[in-house]
Amino acid sequence: MLRKLLKHEFRATGRIMLPLYLILLATSVAANLSLRYLMNSRAWFLNMVGGLLMMALVVAIIGVCVVSFVLMIQRFYRNLLQDEGYVMLTLPVSIHQHIWSKLIVSSVWFIVTGLAVILACCVTAFDITVIKEILWGLGRIFEELRKVQAYYALNGTAIAIEMIVLVFLGLVAMCLQFYAALAAGHSLPSHKMAWSVVWYFGLQFVFQLLGVCAIQILDQVNFFDWGIFNANVHLDVMAGIHIGMLLLTLGTVIYGAVFYGVTTFFLKKRLNLE
16 A cells, blocks of 8 residues: 555645656746857847846745645645545554655655756756866766775775665654654644644654753764774774764654654544544
């Protein structure tokens, strides 16, 4: 059933996101023409048009980012917490599958949005001379990579994979913050959105307070003088990077798991659709 939920989510959100990506690509092409021809023109009218096209690109980039963020919240809110919730929650699907379908789709659109913005910037700056310089630079990089030891090549690949995993988990945790606040706020009989906002800032405050307290406690027991935190322990640079990435990933997983637990609890036990 998770596959069917994902298919439904991608269809519902794709109808909004895909046209926005096309608009972003079109404005980037227009901005490229503006940079190459209009803004270098001596005619004030053409300069003004070129400036407006550049402004349109900035607006398109901001719009795509904002819509992908708002859509992430809107789909969860409308699909599970409003009238659609009466139908969705009667399907032979667990709460976990509902949440993961939203998380996966939201994370995918966040990643695609980031790639679309990068592509739009590349299209805007596109120039044949720039492409030649990029290809020449890539050639030099490949030549240098041939000289690099396999040790660094493997570690570089591992770090890149770790970064991708960390970014994905960070996006999931960010989604869960809003899902938890919305689910908790909609457990109350009235003023649900207002209570959702209160829950959001309340949860953020609690986490920050717990984080400060945890650091103070660890400092009191001299935790930072042990192991990898000890200045007398000399780690290889790559090993230090891997350990740091592992700790960040573990912290993100714990952070997201708490919000996931809050979300599932309120959806299962406290949800009020009235």
